[in-house]
Amino acid sequence: xxxxxxxxxxxxxxxxxxxxxxxxxxxxxxxxxxxxxxxxxxxxxxxxxxxxxxxxxxxxxxxxxxxxxxxxxxxxxxxxxxxxxxxxxxxxxxxxxxxxxxxxxxxxxxxxxxxxxxxxxxxxxxxxxxxxxxxxxxxxxxxxxxxxxxxxxxxxxxxxxxxxxxxxxxxxxxxxxxxxxxxxxxxxxxxxxxxxxxxxxxxxxxxxxxxxxxxxxxxxxxxxxxxxxxxxxxxxxxxxxxxxxxxxxxxxxxxxxxxxxxxxxxxxxxxxxxxxxxxxxxxxxxxxxxxxxxxxxxxxxxxxxxxxxxxxxxxxxxxxxxxxxxxxxxxxxxxxxxxxxxxxxxxxxxxxxxxxxxxxxxxxxxxxxxxxxxxxxxxxxxxxxxxxxxxxxxxxxxxxxxxxxxxxxxxxxxxxxxxxxxxxxxxxxxxxxxxxxxxxxxxxxxxxxxxxxxxxxxxxxxxxxxxxxxxxxxxxxxxxxxxx
Numbered sequence: 258x259x260x261x262x263x264x265x266x267x268x269x270x271x272x273x274x275x276x277x278x279x280x281x282x283x284x285x286x287x288x289x290x291x292x293x294x295x296x297x298x299x300x301x302x303x304x305x306x307x308x309x310x311x312x313x314x315x316x317x318x319x320x321x322x323x324x325x326x327x328x329x330x331x332x333x334x335x336x337x338x339x340x341x342x343x344x345x346x347x348x349x350x351x352x353x354x355x356x357x358x359x360x361x362x363x364x365x366x367x368x369x370x371x372x373x374x375x376x377x378x379x380x381x382x383x384x385x386x387x388x389x390x391x392x393x394x395x396x397x398x399x400x401x402x403x404x405x406x407x408x409x410x411x412x413x414x415x416x417x418x419x420x421x422x423x424x425x426x427x428x429x430x431x432x433x434x435x436x437x438x439x440x441x442x443x444x445x446x447x448x449x450x451x452x453x454x455x456x457x458x459x460x461x462x463x464x465x466x467x468x469x470x471x472x473x474x475x476x477x478x479x480x481x482x483x484x485x486x487x488x489x490x491x492x493x494x495x496x497x498x499x500x501x502x503x504x505x506x507x508x509x510x511x512x513x514x515x516x517x518x519x520x521x522x523x524x525x526x527x528x529x530x531x532x533x534x535x536x537x538x539x540x541x542x543x544x545x546x547x548x549x550x551x552x553x554x555x556x557x558x559x560x561x562x563x564x565x566x567x568x569x570x571x572x573x574x575x576x577x578x579x580x581x582x583x584x585x586x587x588x589x590x591x592x593x594x595x596x597x598x599x600x601x602x603x604x605x606x607x608x609x610x611x612x613x614x615x616x617x618x619x620x621x622x623x624x625x626x627x628x629x630x631x632x633x634x635x636x637x638x639x640x641x642x643x644x645x646x647x648x649x650x651x652x653x654x655x656x657x658x659x660x661x662x663x664x665x666x667x668x669x670x671x672x673x674x675x676x677x678x679x680x681x682x683x684x685x686x687x688x689x690x691x692x693x694x695x696x697x698x699x700x701x702x703x704x705x706x707x708x709x710x711x712x713x714x715x716x717x718x719x720x721x722x723x724x725x726x727x728x729x730x731x732x733x734x735x736x737x738x739x740x741x
Contacts, residue, residue, distance in 0.1 A: 307674070308580040308631070309709045311408065311588045312573070312619065312639035313385070315432050315440075316377075316597030317667070319645035319660050320689055322607050323351050324668040325368045327689050333649050334688050337604040345679030353612040356620035361679055363623050363632070364672035365737050369683025369692035370640065372699050375662040377595060380642030381432065382442030383664075387703020387729055392446070398438050402721075404446035408703055409454035411718055411728060412586045412710065414445075419583030422550075426579055427588045429459035429489065429572045435594050437464070449721040457551075459491045459575070460568060460593065467596040469567035469614040475606060477598070478655070489571045491551045550582035551575065564621040569614040573622045580626075580635055585710055591615065597641055601652050603659035623672055636674025636709030640702065643667055647690035666692050669702060674709045675738050682736040700731025708733035 319336075321327055326340035326349060340349040343361035350358050357364070372389050374380050378397030383389055386405040394403050406414075409425035416424035432440040445452040466482045468475045474482045549555070553574050564570030569591055576587040592611070599606055619639065626632040644667030645660035652659070666685045672678075683695035704714045707729055714729040 307709060307711045308584070308635045309586045309674070309706050310573075310576050310580060310622070310635060310637045311586065311706060312637065312670075313432075313588060313590050314597045314615075314639065314641035315381070315590055315592055316595035316599070317380070317641045317643045317645055317662060318597050319599055319603065319607070320368070320666065320668045320685065321645065321647070321660070322599075322603065323354065323612070324366050324670060325685055325689055326351055327687065330688060334647055336649060338608075343679075348679060348681060351612065353608055354616045356616045360620055360623055363627070363678045364637075364670060365676050365678060365680035365682065367669045367671070367682040367697055367702075367734055367737070368666075368685050369694065369696045370667050370669045370699070370702060371692050371696050372643070372664045374664045375643065377434075377598070377642060377662070378438075378440055378442075380662070380664060381440045383699050384640060384642050384702070385442040386446075387699050387706075387731065389699050396441065400439060400441040400444050400446070402446060402450065404441050404444065406446045406448040406452075406718070407443050407454060408706060409586055409588050410445040410448055410452055412707075412712075413454055414448055414452050414718055415712065415716060415728070416585050416710070419585070422579070422582060422584050423455045424584065425586040425588070426455050426457050426584050427590065428457040428575060429491075429568065430462065430590060430593060431456055431458065432590055433462050433464075433594070435464040447720040447726075448718065454588075457491065457575075459489050459572070461487060463487060463593055467594050468592065468610045469565070469569040469618075472567050473569075473610045473614045475610040477601060477606060480602070480605065481609070487568075489568060491553055491571070491575050550578045553578065560621075560625070563617075563624070565614050565617045567614050567618075569618040570621065573618045574625075577622055577625050577629075577631075581629060581631060586706075591618075591639075598662075599645065600659040600661065601655035602657040603649075605657060619670075626673060632673040633675060634673075636676065636706065637670075637672040638702070638706055638709070639670040640667060644689075647688040663690070665690060669697075671705070671734075671737055677737065677739045680736060682734055695736075697734050698731055700729055701734050702731070704729040704731035705733045705737065 321336050322338055327335045328340040339352040341352045341358055342349055343358040345361040348361055372383050374383060376397060379391055382391060382404065385407050387408055388405045392403050392405055394401060409427050412425040413423055418424055432443060434440060466474050466476055466484050470484065470487045474484060476482050553571055556574060561574065564574045572589050572591060576589050579587050597611060622637065623632065626635050643662055643664040646663045649658045650661055683697060684693045685691065686693040707714060712728060714727065714731060716728040717725045718728060719725055
């Protein structure tokens with residue numbers, strides 16, 4: 258049954274404080290004015306609204322232990338998991354993905370996605386920007402203004418906002434390594450600091466544990482963990498850090514005005530008598546039509562249960578609601594602190610903590626989008642920064658083996674958006690270590706996302722100096738759609 262309109266749900270305004278309103282006003286004044294007003298002709302000529310949910314598995318999903326098993330390979334290649342059949346003839350996946358296996362008519366795989374880096378930061382930058390070439394002066398330890406723009410930053414700079422919602426949102430957190438290193442590739446880079454993507458930071462930075470808290474929380478080396486301080490807060494829209502730097506505020510003359518408007522906003526929050534920009538921004542939190550999309554606590558209990566009562570489930574449920582509310586691109590970072598980096602205890606951690614909540618949440622997302630009539634117009638894509646080595650290895654001091662980083666090949670997952678279910682594009686060799694047919698690049702992966710939004714790859718964006726760049730140097734992955 259279709260969900261009731263946002264405006265008919267419980268009014269959540271009373272749950273929000275004046276401090277929330279002030280915070281929302283700060284966001285809107287600095288962010289909404291930066292959104293471009295142009296949509297590509299490829300996606301705007303009488304076609305239904307199109308959206309993308311990009312699920313990013315930070316750390317690197319093992320292709321052998323997910324969507325490209327090698328059951329006939331030698332033991333040091335195939336690993337401990339069995340392969341199971343799906344509803345699609347000839348398509349087999351890992352035994353710990355039974356729910357997705359039962360829905361294979363809705364999804365397709367590209368088993369030949371490849372790039373040249375085995376390093377986490379470089380791999381993140383490559384996959385999150387859709388650029389195989391690292392920028393001049395790339396620093397794996399921190400983002401730089403010379404980085405290529407992330408896919409959400411580019412989408413936000415090209416597509417118009419939907420009413421008061423931004424075109425693209427990243428949730429539930431920025432990707433930060435346990436050492437405190439913020440991973441490059443997530444931000445606006447050459448677009449300029451006023452075009453940072455919007456982050457909906459629902460999860461606190463957590464350098465201690467990994468996974469889908471509370472029920473699937475773990476540590477790579479020691480197994481199951483608990484951490485009562487972790488809580489999912491879907492109403493925590495954050496101002497891009499770069500916009501809070503004094504130099505930028507001074508340069509554009511906003512600091513004093515912002516302080517005055519904050520004070521005024523607090524005085525008049527209950528009256529809702531704001532100027533156009535403060536009104537739009539405050540509505541992100543105060544308008545029940547919009548805040549209802551963020552408030553997953555009010556979702557029916559049975560729906561929450563289908564997604565899973567954990568950070569993976571909550572994140573994808575929130576993504577579905579944001580797409581329904583009109584956000585064009587939602588990037589979901591599914592797993593904190595490079596959680597999918599399975600160097601050690603790989604089979605234990607995948608079996609107990611990582612694959613079950615992912616299998617459940619992604620399956621529920623596909624069911625939910627289909628029930629709401631959104632699956633045909635919403636492309637769901639899932640990948641990590643790279644795959645894992647074909648050969649199993651054991652770290653010094655580790656009690657169980659795993660796989661190392663491997664950029665040469667990974668499997669990318671696609672569903673919805675007109676994708677032809679049960680389709681396999683490309684293949685890896687018999688060891689799962691190299692593309693054996695139809696190799697695809699990160700540029701092609703990004704072009705596929707842009708195609709899902711109705712954007713042409715030759716759409717142009719401009720850096721801070723006004724220099725033009727094509728949106729993508731790739732092409733949408735052929736074979737994913739009927740007739741392609």
